Amino acid sequence: MREAEALVAAHAGPFSVYYETLVAWNERVNLTAITDRDEVFVKHFVDSVTVAGLDEWRSLPRGARVVDVGTGAGFPGLPLAICFPDLKFVLLDALQKRVRFLQEVTQRLGLRNVEVVHGRAEDLARQEGLRGRFDASVSRAVAHLAVLLELTMPFIRPGGVTIAWKGPGVVDELASGERAAHLMGGAVRAVMDLELPGGAGRRSLVVVEQRSQVPARYPRKAGTPQRHPLA
Numbered sequence: 001m002r003e004a005e006a007l008v009a010a011h012a013g014p015f016s017v018y019y020e021t022l023v024a025w026n027e028r029v030n031l032t033a034i035t036d037r038d039e040v041f042v043k044h045f046v047d048s049v050t051v052a053g054l055d056e057w058r059s060l061p062r063g064a065r066v067v068d069v070g071t072g073a074g075f076p077g078l079p080l081a082i083c084f085p086d087l088k089f090v091l092l093d094a095l096q097k098r099v100r101f102l103q104e105v106t107q108r109l110g111l112r113n114v115e116v117v118h119g120r121a122e123d124l125a126r127q128e129g130l131r132g133r134f135d136a137s138v139s140r141a142v143a144h145l146a147v148l149l150e151l152t153m154p155f156i157r158p159g160g161v162t163i164a165w166k167g168p169g170v171v172d173e174l175a176s177g178e179r180a181a182h183l184m185g186g187a188v189r190a191v192m193d194l195e196l197p198g199g200a201g202r203r204s205l206v207v208v209e210q211r212s213q214v215p216a217r218y219p220r221k222a223g224t225p226q227r228h229p230l231a
């Protein structure tokens, strides 16, 4: 966690611009329930960067492609793009207003390693150039693990990883998550438990490895993964 705090502190300028833009837009577009500066820095920015401590993250090569499915106001993908300029990020969200916010903030920050895409994961994961083309996916607070994996794993190439940010309740999602991962050609490799600074809460990062290509039938059509979870 120290590493994540240090990374955010080392990029204080860009994170201040991100914070100011976030709270200004939040007056008209619902982006975040947290607006206090210190809380945003810990619960959004530091939390997003916690993945820096994982071996799977450290071993991503220069130029690796990372997708954030259901990025919302950019978490965790945009803080990671600020801290890791050598990685390439695609941030996806189904809500156009959030996508517009992300386009503005990435422009203000002058980030060249970020592409923002509007659409549903179920549809985008069928597009050439997106399906099976990423080395890693990062997602926070999008769906129950089994549902989330159907939305994220189709973007990942064999050998890549899916990383899900979860709260302490993840234990209840693991059994069905493991079954869904298996159906999608992968397996849960690790669950890493972390504590956010200043007692701001606990976090579990679930790491799923992609062992083979995701079968062509996944993801099912938009809305089906949520209505009828795989496992």
Ligand code: SAM
Pocket: 069, 070, 071, 072, 073, 074, 075, 076, 092, 093, 094, 095, 098, 119, 120, 121, 122, 139, 140, 141, 142, 151
């Ligand atoms: N990841 C952000 C965070 O942690 O603050 C946003 C979390 S918000 C609760 C969930 C986001 O996922 C929303 O912005 C929503 O539009 C997006 N989302 C949900 N289902 C999606 C789907 N099937 N495809 C693309 N985006 C989706």
